[in-house]
Structures are given as structure tokens and as C-alpha cells.
Amino acid sequence: MPAKDELAGRRYEKLVDRLEAQMQHTLKPEYAGYYGQLILSGDDLAEMGQLKDVRRAAREAGHRLARKTTTRLVGDRLFVLDGREVPEEIERLAGDAAAAAIDRAR
Numbered sequence: 001m002p003a004k005d006e007l008a009g010r011r012y013e014k015l016v017d018r019l020e021a022q023m024q025h026t027l028k029p030e031y032a033g034y035y036g037q038l039i040l041s042g043d044d045l046a047e048m049g050q051l052k053d054v055r056r057a058a059r060e061a062g063h064r065l066a067r068k069t070t071t072r073l074v075g076d077r078l079f080v081l082d083g084r085e086v087p088e089e090i091e092r093l094a095g096d097a098a099a100a101a102i103d104r105a106r
Contacts, residue, residue: 020061034086035094042076
């Protein structure tokens, strides 16, 4: 394997590892791994490399976490979302937490 390809492969693996750690960090334990999302700013994306590579790495990182990962570019931000079907009890718990947060904000 040429040295350039090997270096690119290592760089990509580091990117996948980094995104996996960031995605794992966004999870709330009470939601049992659901409702995970990661928002990467334009500065984050510029630092990480080409958009197509970041998207591919995010999908691979999601696969490692047993997620159905999708990415959406909105303006200069990349949203990395978990598209799995959420169990009813987790959905209810998240809805209750959102309602409580809205009540506190009033």
C-alpha cells in the first residue's frame, strides 16, 4: 500500500474514532442510547476535512454505536442524527422531560 494511502487511512480512522467519541458523549443515559445527535459547526467541519469524508466517517461511527445514522447539512452546520425507531417508553420519558423543561422556562 502506498504511504499516502496508508496515511489517509489512518487519518480517516482517527476521524471515525473522534466522531464516535463525540456521538457517545451526547447520549443521555436515561434515554438508553436513543435521541443522540451531534451538531458540527462550520469550524469543526473545516478542521475535520472534506464534507464527504466527514459524513462517511459519521455514518461509520454511528454504525459502531448500533445507530441508523443520517447526516443533514443546514447552512454551515452538519447534523448527525440517529434515525432509529424510538421505543414508546423512551419517547414518553423524553416527552415528559421536554414538557418539564418548558414549564420551568415559563
